[in-house]
Amino acid sequence: MRLVLALLGAVLLAIFATTPPGPRGSDTPATEFSAVRAMADVRAIARAPHPTGSAEDAHVRDVLTTRLRAIGLEVSTAQGSMDAKSAERLATWSGSTATVPLTNIIARLPGTDPTLPAVLLMAHHDTVWGSPGAADDSAGVVSILETVRALKASGPQRRDVIVLLTDGEELGLSGAKMFFAGDPLRAHIGPIVNLETRGGGGRASMFETGDGNDAAVRLFAGAVRRPVGTSLSVFVYKKLPNSTDFTPAKAAGHYGYNFAFVGRPGLYHSPLATPDNLDQGALQDMGGQVLDLTRALAAAPVDPVAKIDRVFFDIFGLFVVHYPPVFGWVLLGAAALAWGFAARGAGTWRDGVRGIAVTLLLPIVAGVLLYAINLVSGADGPVNYYDRLAAIPRLQVQALLACIASIGLVRALLMRHRLDPAGWTGAAVPLLLLAAVAQGLAPTAAFLITVPLLIGGVVALLSERGVLADSIAVVLAAIGIGHLLAIGFLLMQAVGPGMPMIAALPLVLAATIAWPLAPIVSRQTALTAALLLIVAALAVALWVRLDPVAASVAVYSKFGAPH
Structure with a gap:
């Protein structure tokens, strides 16, 4: 029940995060945007x-x-000539080689201090x-x-x-x-x-x-x-x-x-x-x-x-x-401490190794599933770029089904019932190392790994320590997983048609937050659920593959042609 509540909260938060505000009407004050x-x-x-x-x-x-x-505003225009490559593209569209000038529109709203840029x-x-x-x-x-x-x-x-x-x-x-x-x-x-x-x-x-x-x-x-x-x-x-x-x-x-x-x-x-x-x-x-x-x-x-x-x-x-990039090291250190304390005195080194294996195997299984199912959806041959864009909502659904299925497969392969506290921390260890590498090489992007790890460490610390602690853990898990769902949603919109495997990183981070809240599930149940989800993902993929080319595609586009 704890995990169900956390996932429900995560979905609601992700929907809120990715839904734009409603349009403001014509009666909006003149100084505001409508x-x-x-x-x-x-x-x-x-x-x-x-x-x-x-x-x-x-x-x-x-x-x-x-x-x-x-x-x-004060308005003027500026004209010029396009280069040969631009003229060639316009000629391809129009069928005409006539010379066409460029015309920029420039306007100025004067300020009180024209000396400032x-x-x-x-x-x-x-x-x-x-x-x-x-x-x-x-x-x-x-x-x-x-x-x-x-x-x-x-x-x-x-x-x-x-x-x-x-x-x-x-x-x-x-x-x-x-x-x-x-x-x-x-x-x-x-x-x-x-x-x-x-x-x-x-x-x-x-x-x-x-x-x-x-x-x-x-x-x-x-x-x-x-x-x-x-x-x-x-x-x-x-x-x-x-x-x-x-x-x-x-x-x-x-x-x-x-x-x-x-x-x-x-x-x-x-x-x-x-x-x-x-x-x-x-x-x-x-x-x-x-x-x-x-x-x-x-x-x-x-x-x-x-x-x-x-x-x-x-x-x-x-x-x-x-925050400044160096503060990422502080967050990473706090995450490592939280996971360390969560595992203290609980479980054996074998449980920790099992957790490490889970985190190493999960992105591999998810990546293979995402890639293979994407091929079934039509990515195994020439595609129309704009047709694939039109299919993104369905590609997101098939990716989500594949990701959840991969969790079931890994659970069936490596877990007898569930991970214990030593296993939770073991699952975090490869990601802590990855976060350290990211913090060293790409500090402005490392938060994607570090922040969920910190949230997951606190969830692990609080889990199974009473009603109040469990309630806080559920709220934090909803926030952490919801943030990752929103990021995964946007990543799939941006590059999903060609690189669905990118969803594996938010998946493994979300799973690391979720393990301390996960209920006991038998291997047979996990495997059955995974296979059903894979069948559903393949059904969506075939729907995408067999659909006619979308009416929304650009009029000049072709299959296999660069966009």
């Missing part, structure tokens, strides 16, 4: 696809310049071929419009706020490259806030910063209500080949913040990415965070720059925990 007000602009600019050079994109630029002037709000106004782009990137554009409208209604800001709506992002970041390569206004730019999407909903996350983000993260944590962001995503994004308009800004030596939401992934570059299909809660989430952050940046007397990075992560989208 998704309902912003949706009027989405409908105006996302009525049809508007790739670079199209008549529809020219119409969108007219709408945006008129809207910015109506808010009270300005805050730059950036999004792109172009779409891919065939998509109305209500999310990518109309959601980013209108979030900026509603933000500067709210700032204007609040009265003068200390810093200038500059709006840059770039052209040609979908062709290779062309407009951003043009601006940061030589626009005279670049010298006046301080902190940058870039807005992107890859999907049509979900919580908006601050997933990338500039280097040396210590002060920037502290400002973000203190300014934003219901913030979402982790230093893990910052670390991982540096290793990925992905890019946004923030990429040339960073390359030019600028710093700042990058926001995006990735829910409803099937709508990425989709002909179905219409205003009616955009999650207004995601728009509210992005705009609300950006307004809070921009207001704080515009009021700051100095730029939030530092020479070191900071560890940070949000707690269910309610607030941000942050």
Whole structure:
């Protein structure tokens, strides 16, 4: 019953963490962000696809310049030429080799101290071929419009706020490259806030910063209500080949913040990415965070720059925990002590070895299951990238079933009944060693392992020590497992179609927290449950495999073609 209660609480917390707030209505105070007000602009600019050079994109630029002037900003445009690679991609879409100029829109909301570097709000106004782009990137554009409208209604800001709506992002970041390569206004730019999407909903996350983000993260944590962001995503994004308009800004030596939401992934570059299909809660989430952050940046007397990075992560989208990287060693030491005391005088060394074997075997079994079942779902041959994105909700279900099944298999193979306290600590030992390696090599990402281990150690200390201690252990386990469920959910959205094995790490961490609460289950029961879950996962995988190609796929995409 203890584990059931903990898992129920974990699921509820994970749902809360990954669900955006409801949209605020048109009666929201003028100084606050309203998704309902912003949706009027989405409908105006996302009525049809508007790739670079199209008549529809020219119409969108007219709408945006008129809207910015109506808010009270000084507006201008800057034109330039795209490079050969961008021109080739546009020609592939359109079938025309005609030369098309790039047109960036630049607007300025004057501050009271023009000597301070300005805050730059950036999004792109172009779409891919065939998509109305209500999310990518109309959601980013209108979030900026509603933000500067709210700032204007609040009265003068200390810093200038500059709006840059770039052209040609979908062709290779062309407009951003043009601006940061030589626009005279670049010298006046301080902190940058870039807005992107890859999907049509979900919580908006601050997933990338500039280097040396210590002060920037502290400002973000203190300014934003219901913030979402982790230093893990910052670390991982540096290793990925992905890019946004923030990429040339960073390359030019600028710093700042990058926001995006990735829910409803099937709508990425989709002909179905219409205003009616955009999650207004995601728009509210992005705009609300950006307004809070921009207001704080515009009021700051100095730029939030530092020479070191900071560890940070949000707690269910309610607030941000942050600390210097060296403090990770303190948390790791506390976790090791908690597990050590939990095992004191309980069990034998053989029980500890069994626990170590469980933790070493579990990710292997889970990884093999996740990989094999993903092949059954269609990953064994050429795939359409956008079709796989549309399948992510089902791929998440099959991954969850495979993960739970792997626990049953490992339990049937290695446990007679359940792990005892020495076994709990044995199960934590490989992860403590892994956390030490991560703390040494990637300290801003190590919290993913260290914090659950600390929570698990406290759960192990409290488990079976009375009603009050057990109740606290259940609450802590719900928090720790819920946090890992939310992270696993987002990881599967980000890279799950190609790398479902990534779910094995949150799984083994969650299992380590859960072992002290686990009930006695026979090997036969565990094996039977595991086999039933595998059958269910295979059924979902076959559903994905046999389904027709989703109607949401990008019109220019092909099977096996790069996206």
